[in-house]
Amino acid sequence: MSNRVRKAVFPAGGLGTRFLPATKVIPKEMLALVDKPIIQYGVEEAIASGIEHIIFVTGRGKGAMEDHFDISYELDATLERKGKKELLALSRSISSLARISYVRQKEPLGLGHAVLCAKELVGDEPFAVILPDDVIEAEPPCLKQMIDVFDERGGSVLATQTVEGPGISAYGVLAGSQDAHNVRIYNCTGMVEKPKFEDAPSKQAIIGRYVLTPRVFELLEKTTPGAGGEIQLTDGIMALLKEEKVFGYTFKGRRFDAGDKFGMLQATVEFALKRPEFADKFREYLKGLAL
Ligand code: G1P
Secondary structure, X not given: OOOOOOEEEEEOOOOOHHHOOOOOOOOHHHOEEOOEEHHHHHHHHHHHOOOOEEEEEEOOOOHHHHHHOOOOHHHHHHHHHOOOHHHHHHHHHHHOOOEEEEEEOOOOOOHHHHHHOOXXXXXXXXXXXXXXXXXXXXXXXXXXXXXXXXXXXXXXEEEEEEOOHHHHHHOEEEEEEEOOOOOOEEXXXXXXXOOOHHHOOOOEEEEEEEEEOOHHHHHHHHOOOOHHHOOOHHHHHHHXXXXXXXXXXXXXXXXXXXXXXXXXXXXHXXXXXXXXXXXXHHHHHHHOOOO
């Protein structure tokens, strides 16, 4: 068994109802943040974190995602004929980003079930999970920071963020205490998926990045439907916690919920302001708005 984190699972079977009508036909993972589909941000983060093999758990209607990471013969041939070298290089670079495998989640039974669908492709080794809706801007990349904690502590690691107020009910929430040696590490003693505000055990919300040991697959097989009637990843990790150490990790960086309309608007403005080719022009435009 390899103890290196080499594989990343991307659950991407969801219907994207939070983003209707845009997602009626287009997979939510393919919505563009500035000029790049949100899933590509996650894939680039995984690769920059040392991941060698990407596993997409997809579902009906997600064909555009598979095409995006494949060679587009017609597009490449046209760009070549027209001498558009930079665009050709861009198109080709996407199809050679990583080794990608696909597995279908046939029924939308929940996030835990989606991760379980990748069991055979992951095998008996630790792996990462990236929820593509969560776009994280960080240096070093968020997943790299987490893999470093995993390598040092030898237990599963969940990305966390402090969430104040009733908004905590949208997340998995950790119970436990801050580590004595590292303020970013939280020693978990429990966790609960989408608690009521008054029942939340802490302000430590789980964000869409996980480094998990393969034992979680066997536990997910036994996990029964929880919050929302779905097989929850949080419940599988809760079972793992009874056998192994699990850590929360407050990553250095900023997270945007690009699966939400408002979160996508925030990310669009902030990412656009960082693009050298139009940052100045865009800043001037924003300043000129009568707000
Ligand atoms: C999922 C997880 C939840 C986590 C969240 C982070 O929920 O079930 O524990 O806090 O992602 O984005 P979802 O957003 O899919 O409802």
